């Protein structure tokens with residue numbers, strides 16, 4: 001299997017954590033690819049050229065959630081996705097993924113040149129994130145032992161990782177202490193520590 005990724009993509013990070021936690025890294029080749037270039041090696045497999053993309057034989061699987069489910073099935077262990085039918089779990093997953101989407105949109109906006117940035121968008125995303133962090137702070141339970149890894153918790157890990165990496169909410173630890181403690185518990189998991197976003201891998205936003 002081959003996973004096309006970039007080191008700072010939060011969606012690819014979820015897949016990499018899943019692969020590591022499922023013990024599949026010896027069966028997956030990681031290919032760090034450039035994005036938004038017509039000669040991207042992803043395009044022959046999936047014309048949209050987006051990552052993460054998992055290629056296994058003729059199968060080219062996009063969407064972090066699908067890749068997570070596929071890797072779980074391959075390994076018979078590791079992070080899970082919520083089963084359709086378990087609607088509360090599906091709902092929780094959906095909210096966490098939406099939070100990740102929102103943080104991703106916000107961080108991309110902050111990386112545009114100052115004249116290209118939308119003040120409206122920045123303010124709307126800041127308000128949305130603060131609202132959700134307040135919700136998380138009153139509902140998250142800090143794990144007492146090994147933190148459960150699943151698509152839901154990994155979306156939160158990836159979203160909070162982006163939020164911190166781009167310093168979107170200075171002072172968030174003091175404002176949301178339960179979220180901070182939850183995040184610290186997850187950051188101690190080796191696969192999570194090993195996949196944190198890095199300044200060395202930061203590439204300029206192309207468009």
Ligand SMILES: N[C@@H](CCC(=O)N[C@@H](CS)C(=O)NCC(=O)O)C(=O)O
Nearest residue numbers: 009010011035036050051052063064
């Ligand atoms: N819904 C997708 C989101 C994937 C995504 O946003 N990928 C970005 C990188 S983080 C991408 O491929 N951007 C390049 C492009 O749009 O050409 C998922 O859950 O995997």
